[in-house]
Amino acid sequence: MDILVINCGSSSLKYQLINANTEEVLASGICDRIGISGGSFSYKAKNKDKITQEVELKDHEVAIGIVLNTLIDKDIGILSSLSEIKAIGHRIVHGGEHFTKSALINEEVIRHIEECADLAPLHNPAHLLGIKACKHLMPQTPMVAVFDTAFHQTMPPRAFIYGLPYEYYEKYKIRRYGFHGTSHSYVSKRTAEFLGIRLENSKIITCHLGNGSSICAIENGKSVDTSMGLTPLEGLVMGTRSGDLDPAIIDYIAQKENKSTQEVLNILNKKSGVLGISGLSSDFRDLLAADEKGDLKARFAREVFAYRVAKYIGSYTAALSGVDAIVFCAGVGENAKFIRGKIVSHLQFLGITLDEEANLQTVGKEGIISTKDSKVKVCVIPTNEELMIARDTLEIVSKL
């Protein structure tokens, strides 16, 4: 069954066409700068060359129209008809407390996604544009919403409540939700398979380290704590986001710099993290290159990042009362071997030892990077959120 997976941002749209039975990616690409001038479209089908075109993308419907037309194009297409697409899976960032698992999209589900837009103003409205465009272009095709927050809905109240007046939770649903749930869920399941352990009887800490980063404590396959909060700003020091800080800092900066709260929050979201500390880049490849040339701020930013990750791993070891496996995934986790090395160097007190050679060799692929006698297994498992969305979509639509 061919499933189109769509990840719609406000000005970009990533897509993959996946055969959900064989789990093979048939085609994938990105529409960029939607609604802004200078749009582009990329497409790579199985066994064919990648194409990239400059094309004005007036809105999401135009973008999805181009994706669909390309998939059935006589020369470069991979399908003979759009009816071969049996379902569409949409990534949705925020499902609030309402969604504990993926859902077949209907009017009620759309209404709930709209209600959560308050909590994810940059993401949910964009996802809705994608849903509406698909509904218009392929009205008969069932669609499934897969939420970044759903996996974390198993967190116990003691983990998701902030130390705030309880009425704010009751009135406004202010609590920790967590994100990257699709990734943490996929990676924890795959880790159990890879290590040959039973997920239902395991303690796993998954570290999704990308541009945005989060950590998750997973007990018997269920999320019991995670580092992101009401929004994806909380937790680790990220590419451009500050992560945890004293909330009094917001007003302090606002006063000192004569800025509004919104402006300060924008700095915390877009100009902080390793970009802010290094003054150089949010990309760990740039930071490594600068560090190697003696840039001390780039080195410092990498150290701060690794230290915060290690501190969270330590606290999640307490949350889980132990840990069987620590797993790295996403752009930094899968590739940045020196960062992994720095993180693990803080964890020797847990009886963890890094297999230096395995760590150097394991880049962008699955592998164990701890030594045989390490008390805790440390591994790298590349994440695959699109595949997880396709799996959930298949499961839901095959019951229709």
Ligand code: ADP
């Ligand atoms: P996103 O959160 O945007 O999905 P990714 O998971 O793709 O991000 O991670 C992107 C980040 O991964 C980049 O900004 C970069 O810092 C890091 N990264 C990617 N490849 C490498 C590499 N080979 N070495 C070090 N860091 C890398």
